[in-house]
Amino acid sequence: MWTTADTVDGALRQLGVRAEGAYLSVSRSAAISRTGLALDVRTERAVTFLADGRERTVRTNAATVAEALDEAGITLGGEDTTSVPGETFPRDGQTVTVLRITGSTQTREEAVPYAVERVRDPALFAGTEVVERQGVPGLRRITYHLRSVNGVRQKPRRTGEELVREPVSRKVRVGTRALPTSVAGADGLDWGALAACESGGRPNAVDPSGTYGGLYQFDPGTWRSLGGSGVAQDAPAAEQTFRAKKLYVQRGAGPWPHCGRRLFG
Numbered sequence: 010m011w012t013t014a015d016t017v018d019g020a021l022r023q024l025g026v027r028a029e030g031a032y033l034s035v036s037r038s039a040a041i042s043r044t045g046l047a048l049d050v051r052t053e054r055a056v057t058f059l060a061d062g063r064e065r066t067v068r069t070n071a072a073t074v075a076e077a078l079d080e081a082g083i084t085l086g087g088e089d090t091t092s093v094p095g096e097t098f099p100r101d102g103q104t105v106t107v108l109r110i111t112g113s114t115q116t117r118e119e120a121v122p123y124a125v126e127r128v129r130d131p132a133l134f135a136g137t138e139v140v141e142r143q144g145v146p147g148l149r150r151i152t153y154h155l156r157s158v159n160g161v162r163q164k165p166r167r168t169g170e171e172l173v174r175e176p177v178s179r180k181v182r183v184g185t186r187a188l189p190t191s192v193a194g195a196d197g198l199d200w201g202a203l204a205a206c207e208s209g210g211r212p213n214a215v216d217p218s219g220t221y222g223g224l225y226q227f228d229p230g231t232w233r234s235l236g237g238s239g240v241a242q243d244a245p246a247a248e249q250t251f252r253a254k255k256l257y258v259q260r261g262a263g264p265w266p267h268c269g270r271r272l273f274g
Contacts, residue, residue: 121147133184136245144179206268
């Protein structure tokens with residue numbers, strides 16, 4: 010700016026700059042030569058800080074919010090910060106919130122799902138599955154950073170993870186062998202009627218004691234003696250009927266004392 014004043018004080022008055030409480034880079038009484046003068050002026054401003062539940066207003070000519078914060082007697086510690094960057098220039102009437110931040114670390118463990126390996130087995134009848142190896146979940150350890158701002162807990166931030174234990178896959182043998190449908194000496198009987206009497210025609214039926222299962226209510230020992238795997242109620246209906254026919258050939262209708270007569274119509 011051009012001025013005819015020969016002192017800094019005169020130039021400020023001429024330019025209408027309020028110098029009371031302002032920061033001046035040179036004295037107000039300094040002379041202005043014909044070659045001019047470089048002058049920095051920071052006028053006084055009112056800045057309000059909200060910290061620790063209190064409101065503090067200071068009049069300051071500080072160059073930064075951080076300097077004004079010091080003038081207000083407020084100290085930042087640890088991860089504390091302000092709602093506006095500390096290096097910014099404070100404006101008149103500005104309100105700045107002090108954010109008290111506390112942080113901690115938390116470690117959590119979670120299960121890692123195991124995979125399922127299904128292996129085709131021609132020794133098992135189609136529709137039959139046998140669990141050869143049970144799956145075991147793995148274990149993952151995850152680290153989170155917990156942060157609270159002015160006492161309000163923020164969303165945890167994931168900072169790292171470690172695989173503590175590898176999962177063990179579940180191995181299942183899946184039958185592919187074609188199931189025969191005919192058993193000499195038992196094909197002409199009414200197997201549907203027997204099943205309806207024994208289990209209501211439900212392949213997965215289990216009696217109240219948990220001992221007998223399937224269409225024809227096999228006990229586990231009998232089922233396995235006929236070549237079955239696992240328990241009858243887990244096998245396909247066609248396989249259950251095939252093994253019931255084999256049982257009939259061996260022992261007649263005796264295994265079904267109450268419903269066996271249904272086989273003969």
